[in-house]
Amino acid sequence: MPPITREEIRERLQTVNVYITTARTPFFDAVDERKIRYVVAITLFGDRVSTREVYIEKLEEDGTTYTPKFDSINLAPPEKVQLPVEGKDIENPIMSLEGGTRLYGRVSGNSITATIEYWDNDV
Amino acid sequence: MDGKGISPIVERLLLPNHLMALEFREGWLFARVARRRLLHYKPYSLVDSLGATINIAASSTRAEVWLRDPRNFKNDILYLDTTTDTGFPWILHGAIGWKPHQIFVYPRIPEGSDIPGKFPNIDPIKPSAGDFTGYYSGHESPYDEPTDFMEYVIRPLIHIGHEFYNQDSRAHNPVANILFALYHFQLFKPTLTGVAPQNRVIRDIALRHVPAAFLTVGFTSHPLDLGDTVIKDWDAVPIALDQAQALEVG
Numbered sequence: 001m002p003p004i005t006r007e008e009i010r011e012r013l014q015t016v017n018v019y020i021t022t023a024r025t026p027f028f029d030a031v032d033e034r035k036i037r038y039v040v041a042i043t044l045f046g047d048r049v050s051t052r053e054v055y056i057e058k059l060e061e062d063g064t065t066y067t068p069k070f071d072s073i074n075l076a077p078p079e080k081v082q083l084p085v086e087g088k089d090i091e092n093p094i095m096s097l098e099g100g101t102r103l104y105g106r107v108s109g110n111s112i113t114a115t116i117e118y119w120d121n122d123v
Numbered sequence: 124m125d126g127k128g129i130s131p132i133v134e135r136l137l138l139p140n141h142l143m144a145l146e147f148r149e150g151w152l153f154a155r156v157a158r159r160r161l162l163h164y165k166p167y168s169l170v171d172s173l174g175a176t177i178n179i180a181a182s183s184t185r186a187e188v189w190l191r192d193p194r195n196f197k198n199d200i201l202y203l204d205t206t207t208d209t210g211f212p213w214i215l216h217g218a219i220g221w222k223p224h225q226i227f228v229y230p231r232i233p234e235g236s237d238i239p240g241k242f243p244n245i246d247p248i249k250p251s252a253g254d255f256t257g258y259y260s261g262h263e264s265p266y267d268e269p270t271d272f273m274e275y276v277i278r279p280l281i282h283i284g285h286e287f288y289n290q291d292s293r294a295h296n297p298v299a300n301i302l303f304a305l306y307h308f309q310l311f312k313p314t315l316t317g318v319a320p321q322n323r324v325i326r327d328i329a330l331r332h333v334p335a336a337f338l339t340v341g342f343t344s345h346p347l348d349l350g351d352t353v354i355k356d357w358d359a360v361p362i363a364l365d366q367a368q369a370l371e372v373g
Contacts, residue, residue: 002262008224011222011223011225012225012291123290
């Protein structure tokens, strides 16, 4: 079979918007076991009230271990922070999540909006 | 493609004067392409029997449909409604590229029959469940370059059906590039006892003494039958490969 093409990746690209609270908030359900999920970018939007710290964590397959991925991201009230900082590319993800894992966000106070872009290595 | 047995269909299509052996359930026919016409329908947007665009919801199936002409949805694009044309037998040969690639396509040849291309020792394929076998998609047969991953050889008077499953989390309308060659061909007639003029070319094809395409009409383990009407109209004499190899040529 031919390798997946850039066009196919574009067709698979998903964009999800979530409200991250002070409790761990999942970006999506656990990744299907047969897939690998490539996270292309995460964009965090300030809450226009106060500076917050944002934590991005991966829940491992054991269902109990949270592995920090991006820790204490400083987010000023009017700011927008994008990961990766220097441009995004669908073929150069910032993170890959194997089947059975999840990605969570948490904020130090109030709640913020976050947008995550990802694609899966299989349909 | 990567040279591992999957080729763009344009590399498989025949030219005028090319030889071919056609496998049917009753046996093999041997022929020479007299005329060839390339046909494509691109882009082809899947429609239902009322001509409405088929938009398959996320993780949903679409029951069997013909590939109908959106301009006159009573017509099946892949149907030859007569056995011969301008004095020649004719046949369609080609492939279909699909997009988006998250749509799984399950062909039925002929319509309503079992889905071809499954492993011999597994249960029947259920498109309604989005089974991960027995399908092909725009990954195996890309829209811009249809491949022989699913190679269609369609005789007259037969309809081909397709079922679909959308593996994506968004709704999609399947869009195809239907790329075929229409062959008008000269059928060689074997004579099983004694020497006859066309025995030699038939034997040479069967023995691989001359280059020829071997095409199965239908699917490998289930070649289609010719049927009484086609046999009569084509004046066809299907024979086994062993018989073809043993023809007397003088």
